[in-house]
Amino acid sequence: MSASTLRKVEVYRSLPRYLATRVLSTTLPALSSTPAAPLRLVHGPGPRLPGPRWGRVRPRLSGICGSDLSTVGGTSSLYFSPLVSLPFTPGHEIVGDLLDDVDDLSVGTRVVLDPLLTCVPRGLDPCAACRDGACGRCDRITVGHLAPGLQTGFCADTGGGWSEGLVAHRSQLHPVPDDLPDERAVLVEPLACAIHTALRLAPKAGEDVLVVGAGAVGLFTVLALRAFTLAGRITVVAKHPRQKDLARRFGATDLLDPQEAIAGLRRSTRAMRLQPEQGSPYLLGGVAAAVDCVGTRSALDTALRATRAGGRVVLSGMPPSGVDLSPVWFRELEVVGSYATGLERVNGDRARSSFSLAMELAREAPLDDVTQSGYPLERWREALEHAGDAGRLGTVKVHFDVRENS
Numbered sequence: 368m369s370a371s372t373l374r375k376v377e378v379y380r381s382l383p384r385y386l387a388t389r390v391l392s393t394t395l396p397a398l399s400s401t402p403a404a405p406l407r408l409v410h411g412p413g414p415r416l417p418g419p420r421w422g423r424v425r426p427r428l429s430g431i432c433g434s435d436l437s438t439v440g441g442t443s444s445l446y447f448s449p450l451v452s453l454p455f456t457p458g459h460e461i462v463g464d465l466l467d468d469v470d471d472l473s474v475g476t477r478v479v480l481d482p483l484l485t486c487v488p489r490g491l492d493p494c495a496a497c498r499d500g501a502c503g504r505c506d507r508i509t510v511g512h513l514a515p516g517l518q519t520g521f522c523a524d525t526g527g528g529w530s531e532g533l534v535a536h537r538s539q540l541h542p543v544p545d546d547l548p549d550e551r552a553v554l555v556e557p558l559a560c561a562i563h564t565a566l567r568l569a570p571k572a573g574e575d576v577l578v579v580g581a582g583a584v585g586l587f588t589v590l591a592l593r594a595f596t597l598a599g600r601i602t603v604v605a606k607h608p609r610q611k612d613l614a615r616r617f618g619a620t621d622l623l624d625p626q627e628a629i630a631g632l633r634r635s636t637r638a639m640r641l642q643p644e645q646g647s648p649y650l651l652g653g654v655a656a657a658v659d660c661v662g663t664r665s666a667l668d669t670a671l672r673a674t675r676a677g678g679r680v681v682l683s684g685m686p687p688s689g690v691d692l693s694p695v696w697f698r699e700l701e702v703v704g705s706y707a708t709g710l711e712r713v714n715g716d717r718a719r720s721s722f723s724l725a726m727e728l729a730r731e732a733p734l735d736d737v738t739q740s741g742y743p744l745e746r747w748r749e750a751l752e753h754a755g756d757a758g759r760l761g762t763v764k765v766h767f768d769v770r771e772n773s
């Protein structure tokens with residue numbers, strides 16, 4: 368790869384620093400759909416192999432994730448700034464072809480990528496979290512022989528999915544069965560994250576669950592809750608008609624518009640609704656467990672205000688700031704994060720990786736028209752605009768299709 372040049376979309380400047388140079392607030396709305404973002408398509412050498420047990424991967428399809436849009440659009444928290452290195456090529460939802468022999472995997476193997484850049488890919492002895500299989504909790508994501516980067520797609524040394532080439536460590540590679548088409552294989556990483564979320568939520572048999580949001584994260588969480596938990600009623604808060612159709616297809620029992628969520632949940636859970644002097648109404652009573660799959664203030668607010676005392680709320684989207692935590696204190700809610708993937712235990716079975724469970728879900732779930740919109744790399748602006756407005760446009764997943772130019 369280093370001998371030839373390849374094309375890659377690249378984030379070349381720090382977003383916050385870039386924004387600071389642009390005082391006009393009128394540029395901000397446009398930035399969320401990225402025309403002004405410090406992103407560019409470049410032709411250049413591919414990343415070099417960082418060490419043994421690494422190989423080159425040529426992406427076929429590479430998804431656009433909400434966390435990519437937040438990072439590229441400059442709306443993610445500055446908390447994450449030390450966890451990336453510039454310039455980087457985004458893209459961590461990847462199906463591609465291996466271009467080198469890597470241990471037991473031979474050239475030409477079709478693979479999906481576990482993007483976490485933890486102890487083992489960094490050439491370090493595993494930390495306690497990595498030893499336990501909870502690699503999302505690794506503390507060493509800024510050290511070792513790679514530049515800082517919590518995942519492939521945020522690291523200057525590995526390349527990322529929005530390109531014609533990246534490098535990956537053997538521990539990141541999962542071979543794809545021949546009968547799993549690319550359009551489903553590219554969903555394995557987001558499905559693995561959704562499975563992790565469903566098992567962090569861990570509803571008991573028959574419990575009422577609330578899923579706020581019906582973009583890809585919310586929809587896949589519904590699928591995972593149905594496949595791997597015994598949740599009872601699953602209520603989904605969704606804005607758009609196609610999201611509601613898909614949520615129902617994936618196992619939701621109740622669909623509510625955002626503005627009617629609290630009223631609808633009051634009825635279905637027979638809770639009491641209170642209206643504070645300011646802010647949104649809330650329930651005394653409510654669902655046993657809720658998950659915010661959007662990452663906006665209003666979505667998390669709904670999750671906190673609709674969960675019964677002693678219940679559990681999972682943060683799946685990148686969390687917003689400025690949320691009123693009164694219900695957490697007063698209702699003694701358990702609020703937990705769900706980041707990436709790990710080793711999962713389903714109903715007391717032996718532990719399995721989220722990716723191995725996701726490979727099965729990708730094959731069996733009714734996902735046929737979920738990966739619809741593929742863009743070549745040179746149309747990256749259009750692709751990001753589409754992804755930023757996917758819900759309204761009736762799209763679940765937008766991806767780059769790098770096959771077209773091969």
Ligand SMILES: [Zn+2]
Pocket residue numbers: 485486487493494495496497504505506507
């Ligand atoms: Zn570690």
